[in-house]
Amino acid sequence: MKKILTSIIMAGSLLLGSGVAHADKSGGTLSFLVQPEPPTLASYVSTSGPIGLVMPKVYEGLFDYNNDGSMVPILAESYEASADGKTVTFNLRKGVKWHDGKPFTSADVQFSVMEVLKKVHPRGPNSFREVTSIDTPDEHTAIFNLKKPAPYMMRSFSAYESPMVPKHLLEGQDIKAAPLANKPVGTGPFKFVEWKKGQYIRLDKNKDYWQKGLPHLDRIVGRFIPDASTRTAAMENGEVLYAAYNAIPNIDAVRLKERNDIDVTTEGYSMINPMALIEFNTKEGPFVDPAIRRAISVAIDRRFMIDTIFFGYGKPATSALSSNFKATNLHAEMPNYPEKGDKAAANAILDKAGYKRDGDGVRLKAVLDIIPYGEDWRRAGEYLKQALGDIGIQLDLRYEDVPTWLKRVYHRYDFQMNVNYFYQLPDPVLGVHRHYGTDQIRKGTHFVNSSRYSNPKLDALLDAGAGEPDAAKRTAAYKEIQQILADDMPVVNLFELEFLVVYNTKLKGAYDSAMGAYGSFREAYIDN
Amino acid sequence: MGNFWTRYKRNHAAVFGLFVIALIIVMAITASFLYPEDPFRLVGKPLSEPLTNGFLLGSDSLGRDVASGIVHGAKTSLLIGFVATLVSVFIGIFFGAFAGYFGGLIDDILMRVTEIFQTIPSFIFAILLVAILKPSMSSIVIAIAVVSWPGVARLVRGEFLAVKNREFVQACHTLGMSDLRIMLWEILPNCLSPIIVVGSLMVATAILIESGLAFLGLGDPNVMSWGFLIGAGRTMLRSAWWVCTFPGVAILITVLAINLIGEGLNDALNPRLKERQ
Numbered sequence: 177m178k179k180i181l182t183s184i185i186m187a188g189s190l191l192l193g194s195g196v197a198h199a200d201k202s203g204g205t206l207s208f209l210v211q212p213e214p215p216t217l218a219s220y221v222s223t224s225g226p227i228g229l230v231m232p233k234v235y236e237g238l239f240d241y242n243n244d245g246s247m248v249p250i251l252a253e254s255y256e257a258s259a260d261g262k263t264v265t266f267n268l269r270k271g272v273k274w275h276d277g278k279p280f281t282s283a284d285v286q287f288s289v290m291e292v293l294k295k296v297h298p299r300g301p302n303s304f305r306e307v308t309s310i311d312t313p314d315e316h317t318a319i320f321n322l323k324k325p326a327p328y329m330m331r332s333f334s335a336y337e338s339p340m341v342p343k344h345l346l347e348g349q350d351i352k353a354a355p356l357a358n359k360p361v362g363t364g365p366f367k368f369v370e371w372k373k374g375q376y377i378r379l380d381k382n383k384d385y386w387q388k389g390l391p392h393l394d395r396i397v398g399r400f401i402p403d404a405s406t407r408t409a410a411m412e413n414g415e416v417l418y419a420a421y422n423a424i425p426n427i428d429a430v431r432l433k434e435r436n437d438i439d440v441t442t443e444g445y446s447m448i449n450p451m452a453l454i455e456f457n458t459k460e461g462p463f464v465d466p467a468i469r470r471a472i473s474v475a476i477d478r479r480f481m482i483d484t485i486f487f488g489y490g491k492p493a494t495s496a497l498s499s500n501f502k503a504t505n506l507h508a509e510m511p512n513y514p515e516k517g518d519k520a521a522a523n524a525i526l527d528k529a530g531y532k533r534d535g536d537g538v539r540l541k542a543v544l545d546i547i548p549y550g551e552d553w554r555r556a557g558e559y560l561k562q563a564l565g566d567i568g569i570q571l572d573l574r575y576e577d578v579p580t581w582l583k584r585v586y587h588r589y590d591f592q593m594n595v596n597y598f599y600q601l602p603d604p605v606l607g608v609h610r611h612y613g614t615d616q617i618r619k620g621t622h623f624v625n626s627s628r629y630s631n632p633k634l635d636a637l638l639d640a641g642a643g644e645p646d647a648a649k650r651t652a653a654y655k656e657i658q659q660i661l662a663d664d665m666p667v668v669n670l671f672e673l674e675f676l677v678v679y680n681t682k683l684k685g686a687y688d689s690a691m692g693a694y695g696s697f698r699e700a701y702i703d704n
Numbered sequence: 705m706g707n708f709w710t711r712y713k714r715n716h717a718a719v720f721g722l723f724v725i726a727l728i729i730v731m732a733i734t735a736s737f738l739y740p741e742d743p744f745r746l747v748g749k750p751l752s753e754p755l756t757n758g759f760l761l762g763s764d765s766l767g768r769d770v771a772s773g774i775v776h777g778a779k780t781s782l783l784i785g786f787v788a789t790l791v792s793v794f795i796g797i798f799f800g801a802f803a804g805y806f807g808g809l810i811d812d813i814l815m816r817v818t819e820i821f822q823t824i825p826s827f828i829f830a831i832l833l834v835a836i837l838k839p840s841m842s843s844i845v846i847a848i849a850v851v852s853w854p855g856v857a858r859l860v861r862g863e864f865l866a867v868k869n870r871e872f873v874q875a876c877h878t879l880g881m882s883d884l885r886i887m888l889w890e891i892l893p894n895c896l897s898p899i900i901v902v903g904s905l906m907v908a909t910a911i912l913i914e915s916g917l918a919f920l921g922l923g924d925p926n927v928m929s930w931g932f933l934i935g936a937g938r939t940m941l942r943s944a945w946w947v948c949t950f951p952g953v954a955i956l957i958t959v960l961a962i963n964l965i966g967e968g969l970n971d972a973l974n975p976r977l978k979e980r981q
Contacts, residue, residue, distance in 0.1 A: 404938075404939045405938055405939055405941065408939075425939045427765075427939060427940050427943060428939065431942065431943065484750045484765060484766055484767065485765070485766070551936070551939055554921070554925075554936075555765060555766055555936070557925075558744060558766060559746065559766055561744065561926075562742075562744060562745055562746050565742075572926055573925040573926055574925070575839070575921065575925055576838075577835075
C-alpha cells in the first residue's frame with residue numbers, strides 16, 4: 177500500500193513537474209508572414225509555396241525530418257522494408273484523431289497515397305511511382321507494394337510533401353474541387369479556424385493532439401502583407417515573429433540582422449533545394465528551337481543576378497541539377513552555364529542558327545512572364561529583358577496575380593518564357609524529373625513539365641536513374657541526363673537560391689525540422 | 705489674348721509654374737537626346753550614390769540611371785496626364801452638356817449615372833480597372849479618365865443650366881438653330897473658362913493617380929515612369945534614399961507647378977472674381 181502511494185505521489189510530482197515545464201512554454205500567439213496569399217489551402221493538390229507555409233501545421237505526414245536528415249516518426253511510428261525492397265510496412269500511430277473527431281486509420285493512408293497524391297498532387301506521381309497497391313491488414317498497418325525498390329520515396333513523407341488527408345471527407349468526390357480544400361481537416365497540432373481573404377489565416381491549438389503537451393502555442397496567425405517595407409516594419413516592431421522564403425527582402429534582412437532581437441538563418445531549406453530558372457514553351461512560339469534556349473542560357477550573367485538582386489545569397493547554376501547533389505555524386509558541371517555570361521558566344525549561337533537582326537537589332541520578340549512572388553522577381557525580369565535585348569531577343573514583361581499566372585502557365589500553356597523557381601528536393605527523382613519527363617506533361621497540375629518537353633531517350637535515362645541501386649551506374653545515368661539537358665535546355669537553370677528565415681529571437685523551437693517554415697511548428701514556443 | 709496674358713502675369717507664382725512646366729516639357733521632349741539609352745538599361749554600378757560613378761542622381765539596385773529614369777518618366781507622366789484629362793473632359797462635357805441643356809428625364813438619368821461613378825472611391829476604382837484591363841499605357845489612361853470625368857460633368861451641367869435661358873440663347877432658338885449647334889457654338893464657349901481651370905488641375909490629379917498605380921506595381925511594366933522608380937526603390941529607402949527621393953521630388957514639383965498654373969488661369973479667365981475679393 178505504502179509502495180503504491182509513493183508511486184502515486186511520484187507520478188503526481190512528475191506530472192506537476194512536467195506541467196510546470198510546459199507552463200513556461202505554453203500559450204501565446206505566433207504571427208508570421210505568409211507571402212503572397214495562398215490561392216487555395218489544398219496542399220494535396222498544389223505545392224505552391226504559401227500553401228506550404230500554412231498547411232503542414234494542419235495536415236501531417238507519416239514522418240518529419242530533422243536538420244541532420246534523420247526521420248522523426250509522426251503518423252507512422254516505424255517502418256520496415258523487406259529484403260528485396262519491394263514491400264514497405266508502416267506501423268501507424270494509434271489514437272490519432274482527425275480534427276472532426278473521426279479516427280485516423282490505415283484506410284486514410286491508402287486513400288491519401290493511391291487516390292490523392294498519386295493522382296492529383298504535382299509531385300506525388302513521381303514520389304510514389306513504384307507503388308502499385310497498399311494493403312491494410314488492420315487499422316494501424318499499411319503495407320506499400322512496390323514494382324521496384326524506391327529508396328528516394330522515404331524522403332518524401334513530410335507533411336509538406338505528402339500530407340495525409342481524411343478519406344471520409346474526400347471519397348467519391350472530384351478531389352480537385354472538393355470543399356475540403358478551403359475547410360481543411362487534418363490531424364496536425366493546429367486546427368484551421370478562418371481565412372480572412374486579404375488579411376490572415378488563423379489556426380488554433382488542437383487540444384486533442386496525439387502527442388500530449390504539444391503544441392505549445394495557442395494560436396498561429398499567418399498574415400498577408402503585400403508591401404515589402406510594411407512587412408519589414410511588422411518584423412521590426414515585433415508584430416510578426418517569423419518570416420521565411422524571403423518575405424523580408426534580403427536588403428532588409430541584412431540590416432535587421434544587426435539588431436539584438438532579430439536573427440537570420442539560411443537553415444531550414446535543405447530538403448527544398450530551390451533553383452531559379454526559366455521555363456520555355458517548347459511546343460509553340462519563338463522558343464521551339466533549342467539553339468535559342470541555349471543562347472539565352474549562355475548570355476545570362478548569373479553572378480550579377482545573385483549579387484545585385486539577391487544580395488549575394490545564391491550560387492550560379494552549373495547544370496540541370498543543383499550542386500547540392502554533389503553529396504550523392506549526381507551533379508556534373510556542364511557547358512552552356514557561364515557564371516558571368518558570354519554575350520559574344522550567345523550572339524554567335526544565334527547567328528549560326530540563322531536568326532538575323534532587323535534594322536533595330538532585333539532578332540525575335542517574345543513575352544516574359546514573371547513569377548508573382550515579390551519585388552526580387554520583378555527585378556530579375558527587368559534584368560533579363562536588358563540582358564537578352566543585347567543578344568537581339570526583345571522581351572515584353574508581364575506580371576499577373578498568382579492564380580492567373582498559374583492558369584496561364586500550367587493550365588493553358590499560354591506562355592512563351594516564364595521566370596520561376598522549382599524545388600529540386602532531396603533527390604532528383606522527387607524534384608527534377610518532374611520538369612522533363614514525358615509522363616510529367618500534366619495539364620492543370622502546377623509545377624511540372626510545362627515546357628512539354630518530350631524526349632524518349634531522356635525518359636529512358638530518367639527511369640534508369642530512378643531505379644538504379646548501383647551508385648556508380650546512377651552517377652553515369654545522371655551525367656548523361658545533364659548532358660542532354662545542357663544541349664536541349666527546355667528549362668534554363670539560373671541559380672540556386674539561398675532563402676533566408678528572419679525571426680525574432682523570442683520565438684524558439686521552430687528551427688529543428690529540415691522542413692523549416694514548411695514544418696509543423698508543434699514545438700515552437702514564445703520565450704518571454 | 706494680350707489682355708489675358710496681362711492678367712495672368714499679375715500672378716507671379718503662376719508665371720513660375722508655367723516656367724517649370726515648360727522646362728519639364730522640354731525635358732520630356734529631349735529625353736532621347738539627353739539620355740539616348742533605354743532608361744531600363746543597366747549602365748553602371750548598382751546603388752551608386754548621386755554624383756558618383758558618372759551618375760548625376762545615383763543608380764538603383766540594378767545599376768539603372770535614376771536621372772535617365774526621371775527624364776524618360778517625365779514623358780510618361782505628362783502624356784498620361786494630358787491624354788487622360790482630355791478624354792475625361794470630353795466625356796464630362798458630353799454628359800454635362802446634355803444633362804444641363806435638355807433637363808428633365810435626360811438630366812435625371814445622366815446625373816444618376818454620374819452619381820454612381822462619384823460614389824466609388826476614385827483611386828480604388830482606378831486600381832480595379834487597371835487590374836481587370838491588364839496594366840498598359842492605354843488601360844491606365846482609360847482608368848484615370850473613367851474615374852475623373854464626373855466632376856467635369858457636374859460643372860458643365862451647372863454652367864449650361866445658368867446660360868441656357870439667357871436672351872442670346874433664346875435668340876438663337878428664334879433664329880431656328882439646331883440644339884446641337886446652340887450647345888457647341890453658343891453655350892459651350894461661354895462655359896470654357898471654368899472647364900479650362902478644372903481641366904488644368906485634373907492633369908495634376910491624373911499624374912498623381914498614374915504614379916500611385918505604378919508605385920503599386922500596376923504601371924505598364926515596359927514603360928518607365930516616376931511611380932515605377934519610387935515603387936522599385938521603396939524597399940531600400942533606408943539604405944539608398946536617392947532612388948525614391950528624386951522621382952518623388954519630380955512628382956511634387958510637377959504637381960505643384962500645374963496647380964499654380966490652374967490658379968493663374970482662374971485669375972486670368974475670371975477677372976471679376978479676382979477683383980471682387
